[in-house]
Amino acid sequence: MSDGLLNAPTSILFLVVAALGVSIALMKARVDLDDRTAPMAGLVAAFVFATQMLNFPVLPGVSGHLLGGALAAILVGPWVGALCVTIVLVLQALLFADGGVTALGANITNMALIGTAVGFAVAVALRPLAKRGKAGIAAMALISAFVNTVVASSGFVLEYAIGGQGAVSLGTVATAIIGVHCLIGIGEGVITALTVTAVAAVRPDLVHLLRGVKRELEIKS
């Protein structure tokens, strides 16, 4: 979101929330980073940046783009995934004037923290599905990404409720935001499913969520 949509105290509140969340992610990320996964994580961040540029049409006059939290969390884990999306958002705001600077806290909270956490939670819940093979992996990725988009967008509704500018009623904003993000979530789901199944097909060992899965399948058979 741009600067100015939230009042100053609310912007500062979410800058603090984002700083706390990112600090925790920085401390926890180390466990999931080694010589093999660190370059992968850098590439995932770059991929999220690239894909966020690709707005697709969702309604007449309205577009959507990937947020990337579920995608990153499935591929490189929730802590590293949150950092990937955070870096993308910071660079977008500072290099490309895309997304406000005082709004960065709210944007990081919604897309990098809430979206990634929720997307990963759904992905973990659906891991049994992903163990069944390619279709299961696609379904897991699609559903986690859809939920990630919708819940991340409701972060804006929360922020608007706390300190949004403008006279539009909360109910109107909530319905419109969540409604349009259900459509965007389908696009996010398709892109995430395509990406995760493509990586899983060639390098399943580089999909964080599938770690150990292949071994389990081998033991069963």
Added chain:
Amino acid sequence: MTKRRRFFIGFAIISLLLAGVVSYFANSNPDGLDAVTRNGCTVVQTSQGERLGGDCIAQHAAEHPLKSGPLADYTVSGDSRFTGVAGVVGVVATLAVAGGLFWVLRRRSDES
């Protein structure tokens, strides 16, 4: 070249192509959130560009402090013909910052 390195190079090339080439085909309408914040407003074209008439959330949006930056709005000095160039710069910058941070944070192979 190892299989892993080949995969990493392929992944990087895909991101560069998406940001450098496919980005020209991106939809230019406002995204979901921007569109919702414009609900209630009409876009009025003026000599200074677009202005919002009526009453909506987006009227409270402040101008971006880095709006006049060289890569603002994924252009090069405002020229959208260079969106692909801006995209490639963004991918390289993201890879450098994220890759650098993760490489520094990683567990060294001798301590696991």
